[in-house]
Amino acid sequence: MIQTTARRALLTLLLIRWRDRSRAPGLAGGLLGGAVAAGLGLGSITVLVTVLWISSPYPDDGPGGSLHVAATLWVLAHGVELVRGDTLSGAPAPVGVTPLLLLVLPLWLVYRAARDAMDGGAEGDGGASAGAGPGRAADPGPPPVSPRAAWRGVVLGYLAVGTPAVLYAAGGEPRPSWPWTVLCLPLAVMGAAGVGVLTAHGRPCGPVGRVRAALPSWTRELILGRDARPGAAARAAGAGVAVLLGGGGLLLAGSLIWHGGAARGSFQRLAEGWPGQFAVLLLCLTLVPNAAVWAAAYALGPGFVLGAGHLVNPFASDPVRLLPPFPLLAAVPDAGPGTTLHWAAGAVPVAAGVTVGWFTARAATTPDTDPGTTAGAERKTTAGADRMTTTAGSGDPDTAPWPLGRTAAAAGLAALLCAALVALLAAWSGGALGDGALARFGPVWWQAGGAALVWTGVVAVPVAVGVRAWRCHGRSRPERTPAAAPGDVGDRRPPAPPPAPAGTGGRRFRMPLPSLGGRFTRGTDKAAQEAPATAEADEAAVPVGLYDQDDDALSAYGLPPADSPAEPPRTR
Incomplete structure (x- = not known):
């Protein structure tokens, strides 16, 4: 076989050496x-x-x-x-x-x-691994x-x-x-x-x-303790914020369709010709996320302000006189008290709370396995004279569901993170457009964050506990097998195959394979090769071929018996 070595370009080597130094x-x-x-x-x-x-x-x-x-x-x-x-x-x-x-x-x-x-x-x-060859030190990188x-x-x-x-x-x-x-x-x-x-x-x-x-001890234990799941709480909070923003986008789209005539008129008044209309369209697209946050704050209850003293929420909308002609502002609800249609926007935070609770419950009941194992795989442990088979959902701390207190605490933490994200988005989505009456536009960040905390906390905690109980219902318990013999405790080697019948005249060649945890035999006797084996021995002993290290084709071949009997002469 011809040895080939991948070499780097001179400029690459110089850059790496300069970076290393x-x-x-x-x-x-x-x-x-x-x-x-x-x-x-x-x-x-x-x-x-x-x-x-x-x-x-x-x-x-x-x-x-x-x-x-x-x-x-x-x-x-x-x-x-x-x-x-x-x-x-x-x-x-x-x-x-x-x-x-x-x-x-x-x-x-x-x-x-x-x-x-x-x-x-x-x-x-x-590159270090590619440039290393036999007789040449590998580049440490x-x-x-x-x-x-x-x-x-x-x-x-x-x-x-x-x-x-x-x-x-x-x-x-x-x-x-x-x-x-x-x-x-x-x-x-x-x-x-x-x-x-x-x-x-x-x-x-x-x-x-x-x-x-x-941090305080209880907060540190909740977020960074041994049984803490900050990643699960963060994912649940992100899912809740996504549902809130998606619901706000749906409310915005529905209101724009409802006020389609006013939106179209303001769009035509702002610009004439396709270049100006295209610029207005781009401006509206860049502000669509802001409008979705405003609609989410409207669904949460606090709503948003359109200038000083003009509050818009599902319960009432104050009349606003001097609004600039902008397509997205045409989606603002009409002035007057709220109706059943406006109150239906409360389904958005309820859906967000259910989402947070469901994600938390799924994390609480999903087996948390090691990197080398698969979720739901059986792991057998031997302790004393009893042998226990542990399955997902059993008493193993890595696969057992979270306790009720831990599940409720994780749901509360997810609700807190969701409220913090909503408050941050509300603070960024609004601002001032001038002085006086135009000094405040958009949702108030602390009101939006507090409402999000109440909605998600009240809904997510019971949903997480209930979904956890439903998913844990019917899970299998640890199964115990009969105690093994005293001499077999801790002995995992497969049993030896039965001896060859008398009169066969064939010797047996044993080849230990420690990497597979068993030994294989080769012989010329057909009856010995067809001897029955136990199910455990068949699972542990898998015959494999031998390969030459320098053979390019990697073809397998077998070893002949140690002492092959001479073939008897044929008689006619």
């Missing part, structure tokens, strides 16, 4: 990843704004104005409040409604950059990436590109508010990068460990 592994890759993430987000928005500017028949400004609008939108996508100075009164007016669809883009890019920075050593490891170095590199690289963009956006109208810029932009980047590092690395020590140690 760096004093902070992961910092250089994090800096590059953060800068690329900021550039991709800024470039995507710039391309979209430039296309709209080119297609506009009557542009108000030149290319510099379109670039300024792109930079301003990129800053707004991080939750930064803008300030508009060209008002009728001359006083600056804030613009704080952040399109959630724009918010997803930079956060996702930062998250991916941080996760890829933690995986920087994978390429070197894969780059050192492990430090979570702090990767996180620090991504944040610094992103801010290094974002700072010039913020300075450029501050030179026009509208401009970013400096207090909001200093607060929101770094916090958003650090949070997204931290989630990416945690996803790739697990739970590193350091600040996370210190915060974990500062």
Whole structure:
């Protein structure tokens, strides 16, 4: 066989050696990843704004104005409040409604950059195994990436590109508010990068460990204890938020269909011609997630505000006079007391609570097996003179369902996480559109979060307990087999095959195979080969062929008997 060795290119080897000798592994890759993430987000928005500017028949400004609008939108996508100075009164007016669809883009890019920075050593490891050969030491690859170095590199690289963009956006109208810029932009980047590092690395020590140690004992036991299931609670909370947002989207679509004439009229009043209508359509699409959050807050009960003193909820809707002609605002319910149709929106939080409870109960009754086992597989243990077969749902702590208290606590934790997510989305989806009567638009975050906690907590806990009891009903109990003989306790070797009958004249060749836990015999006697074997011996002893290590075809062959009897002469 011809030995071949895969070799790396010279440039790849130089890059790997330079990375290996760096004093902070992961910092250089994090800096590059953060800068690329900021550039991709800024470039995507710039391309979209430039296309709209080119297609506009009557542009108000030149290319510099379109670039300024792109930079301003990129800053707004991080939750930064803008300030508009060209008002009728001359006083600056804030613009704080952040399109959630724009918010997803930079956060996702930062998250991916941080996760890829933690995986920087994978390429070197894969190449090391390919370049190693006989007589040649394997390349150990780059050192492990430090979570702090990767996180620090991504944040610094992103801010290094974002700072010039913020300075450029501050030179026009509208401009970013400096207090909001200093607060929101770094916090958003650090949070997204931290989630990416945690996803790739697990739970590193350091600040996370210190915060974990500062928690009360009951909270730490509930979230991070031996029997805790924070991942299950997080998945249940995410499912509940998804149901809330989906139900809010359905309410929004139904209201738009109900008020279709008003929505169509406002759409035609805002722009003339297909370029302007296309721009309005894009603006509506970027604000659809915001409207879905508003509709979810409406279904939860607190509703949302359309300016100071104008509250809209299922029980009553205050009349609003000066609403701008915008298609999504046409879906606002008519002024007046609520009806049965408005109260039917309460089915959305009920469905969210049922979803949280069902996900929690499914996690509580699903066997939690080890990496090398399969869920629901039988595991046999021998203790003393009794042999017990443990199945899913038995007393094994890895496969037994959670206790009722643990299930209820997990459902409560999922409801708390769901409420926190709803409050965060409500805070991001609303904001100010001016001063005075326009100072408050959208849901109040603490009211929406509190209502979500009440709805999901009241519904999810009994649903989780009930579904757990229903799924556990009829599960099998541990089955005990009769006690084994004293000499057979702990002896798992298959019984030896019966001896060959007298008069056969054939010797037997025994070949031990320790990797399979048994021995196999080969002989020339046909009766010995056809001797009956027990079911346990048949399961443990599986005959396999022998293979030559240097044989390319890997063809199997058998060994001849040790002393083959001579063939008797034939007589005629």
